[in-house]
Amino acid sequence: MIGVVASIIGGLILKEYVMFIAPILFGLSLKNRDFGLVGYFLYIIYSSSKVVSGDVYTYEELMNALIFGFSGVLLLDDVLRREVRVRKPEIIPILFVLFGFVIPESFLAGGVLYFLMMKPDLKVALPVVGVILAFAIFKENLLGLGASGQAVVFGGFVLFTLTVAFLMREVKRVDMLR
Known part of the structure; x- marks a missing residue:
């Protein structure tokens, strides 16, 4: 609740x-x-x-x-x-x-x-820490982009980290048709 x-x-x-x-x-x-x-x-x-x-x-x-x-x-x-x-x-x-x-x-x-x-698992914190570091490191470059540019950079970074997290997960094989 x-x-x-x-x-x-x-x-x-x-x-x-x-x-x-x-x-x-x-x-x-x-x-x-x-x-x-x-x-x-x-x-x-x-x-x-x-x-x-x-x-x-x-x-x-x-x-x-x-x-x-x-x-x-x-x-x-x-x-x-x-x-x-x-x-x-x-x-x-x-x-x-x-x-x-x-x-x-x-x-x-x-x-x-x-x-x-x-x-939560430590892997959950990695994208959050990554976003914070990216915005801290590239502050000078991102200031000129404005709000919409920052949203695009943030969204792209989130998609990248989600893709990496998805590729790093353990996958169990399941036979669909037997």
Whole structure:
């Protein structure tokens, strides 16, 4: 349930009230996971067009993009899990997310804390660290591109790291036809 709470608080912080339909998406996923995922897909495309992200090198625009990103990923986790109850490990991150209404950085701390509590593999952090390093190293080159150019570079880097991660995974052979 942290994703629904995060989307509502994120909508209040960003003043984007389209994010308030997160409970409807979650309810839709409870009825049918496929309908929930289709609804989530449409929601994330529409709401991302509303949350205008600018230059990632300005603090406020970066915070807006991170708040939107964290709330979207947390909502996807809720849509996929389809659990109505709040689990014990979610309580502390939810408190941080709720306190994010007062201090937006607390929202991000709650999201990071939730992801760390999931005990992710080290491979998961590599693309995130890679993006941060790429934006730090190529700052002078990326400043001139503006927001749309930075989005293209970010998207290309994400696709590259996802491809590398996909190629590095362990694949088990399965015979389809016997």
